[in-house]
Amino acid sequence: MRRGVVILVAAVAAIGILAGGLGWLLTDARPPAGASRAERLYYAYCAECHGTDGRGSWRAALFLLRPGDLTDRRVAVESDRYLFDLIKHGGASIGRPGMPAFGAQLSDADIESLVGYVRTLTSKRRAPQP
Numbered sequence: 001m002r003r004g005v006v007i008l009v010a011a012v013a014a015i016g017i018l019a020g021g022l023g024w025l026l027t028d029a030r031p032p033a034g035a036s037r038a039e040r041l042y043y044a045y046c047a048e049c050h051g052t053d054g055r056g057s058w059r060a061a062l063f064l065l066r067p068g069d070l071t072d073r074r075v076a077v078e079s080d081r082y083l084f085d086l087i088k089h090g091g092a093s094i095g096r097p098g099m100p101a102f103g104a105q106l107s108d109a110d111i112e113s114l115v116g117y118v119r120t121l122t123s124k125r126r127a128p129q130p
């Protein structure tokens with residue numbers, strides 16, 4: 001009888017820890033206090049796949065998505081126009097089907113500020129923070 005109670009309590013505690021841990025893992029990353037609008041947009045719409053640092057999130061990897069590395073030189077040399085169109089219309093039409101279109105959710109001005117923000121991710125990598 002006693003042992004049954006101990007096992008029950010242990011099981012309840014284990015489930016609680018598991019649920020808490022899952023909740024912690026699955027909660028969206030929050031932008032730092034005082035973040036710019038572009039940064040808040042990035043955290044809200046892009047970070048779940050591209051990671052807060054732009055180098056891809058483990059959650060995307062979990063679903064076998066390969067979001068690419070936004071800090072890569074390859075992205076840095078793309079034109080603003082290319083990045084704008086890619087974010088607005090998605091990658092499907094240019095053979096990069098993983099990248100969704102955001103034209104329905106985001107205004108052109110928001111997409112432009114996101115292009116600017118993607119550029120800051122690249123430069124952060126070039127000049128590593130101490």
Ligand code: HEC
Pocket residue numbers: 042045046047048049050060065066067068069070074075083086087091095096097098099100102114115118
């Ligand atoms: C559902 C997951 C997902 C979300 C959300 C997402 N992306 Fe992507 N993104 C991808 C994937 C996957 C690719 C790679 C597509 C390919 O190469 O086929 C990609 C590619 C890109 C690229 C090109 C990278 C390269 O290597 O050339 C840019 C730039 C980009 N995304 C920006 C953004 C921005 C900005 C947002 C937020 C508005 C965003 N993405 C949201 C999945 C996502």
